Amino acid sequence: MQALLDAIAHMPLPTDAQRIFHGRGGRHPGCEQWTLDAYPPVYVLTSFLPAGEDTETQLATVGAALAARCEQLAPGQPLNWVFQCRNEQLRTQGRTETRLMAGAVPEPHAVTEHGLTFKVHVLRGQNHGLFLDMAEGRRWVDAFAAARSTDRYGLKVLNLFAYTCAFSVVALQAGARQVVNVDMSHGAIAVGQQNHQLNGLTTGASFLAHDIFSSWGKITRSGPYGLVIVDPPSYQKGSFVATKDYARLMRRLPDLLAPGGHALLCLNAPELGVGFLQEQMQELAPELQFVERVANPAAFADVDPERALKVLVYAAPNL
Incomplete structure (x- = not known):
């Protein structure tokens, strides 16, 4: 060692x-x-x-x-x-x-990242409340929301599998007008609400503790969105299995995105490479154009980029 x-x-x-x-x-x-x-x-x-x-x-x-x-x-x-x-x-x-x-x-235990505060818990569970490998993804959202903050109607964000809503905190702090957070875990959503409070964000966020696949009507009615963030678990028995369920999300993206809107697709499954996302997107949502793969934090460097966290950006066509 x-x-x-x-x-x-x-x-x-x-x-x-x-x-x-x-x-x-x-x-x-x-x-x-x-x-x-x-x-x-x-x-x-x-x-x-x-x-x-x-x-x-x-x-x-x-x-x-x-x-x-x-x-x-x-x-x-x-x-x-x-x-x-x-x-x-x-x-x-x-x-x-x-x-x-x-x-x-x-207790309580709060940490900072780029000036924002997040509640964590390190003595229980596999997930500690803030995924450190997603730091560059959050930085990308910060830059995107800031760039869109002057749009005529403001930026509306859909945060799927929101967990403790770190993406939402970042987006609102950077100037997004509204974020809809969806996660089936009531406990995670409750921590997400606390994270907004810790950062003085009292408006602009809504929190839906729902199964995403049973809530498309409500999710769609709140759209369209200028940014859709998809950050599911790679495997969660009874909830989400990437190899079969990610496609169900991809099919929905064209209807969820506003013209010129972007989607941030995340996948942390070493056994599934970038091609898993790109090939399915080409088949299921061909009108969305690949923009870039967001780099992972330098501290998470991997000998095989295909095994590492995948964070891909896609854009809907403009009118």
Whole structure:
């Protein structure tokens, strides 16, 4: 795990939420199981392999490295860090094993990204409330919403699979007029509402805790939209399976988008490459034109871009 230890030894003091080390990208042989994230003031170390006989020794080594670096960066400040084991067996069961290794986790726990504040939870579940790999996607939305903020009728955004509504916060802060957030999880939507409040956003957002596939009538009536964001889970039993359900979303896009509107399509499934999205879009919504693939954050570099997070932009024709 030397590459992980080297990353810790050279990391700056994180202020925003961010990934510190991405072994999952395959660029550090022997460290593929490890990731290290900063949710200030807490570090989260994750292993994607089952705990072995040497796990405790490895954790002690990482803990010592974190303590040494944090003492250099912020002398006298406590070290707060969490370990999560997220191996394949646990993930298929929707479970994780999470331990507080040192210090404490704030409650409530809020982090920042590019001046915005988001509520997170790092001691439970596989998802912590803010997907760090989507930082550049949020930056793209920020730029797009800002550029469209002077449009005659303002920018209306549809945020599908909104989770905790980070895209909505970004879009409204950048000048969007309205965002419709849709997610079947009442808990996630509730956190999304809190995220808007944390950023002083009291108008412009609506929140629908609905199954998207059962709510097309309501979703369509609120349109058309200048931006449709599609960020589903790659696999969620009983809810969404990318290989069969993504096509159902693509078919709807031409009717949801206003003339000149854009769609941001996201997919985090290592087994599905860019072609999975592009080929289906060509078949199911050929009138939408491919614009670009949004780059992932540098911290998430992968030896194979096809395995990494895919974020594609498409545009509807102008009138």
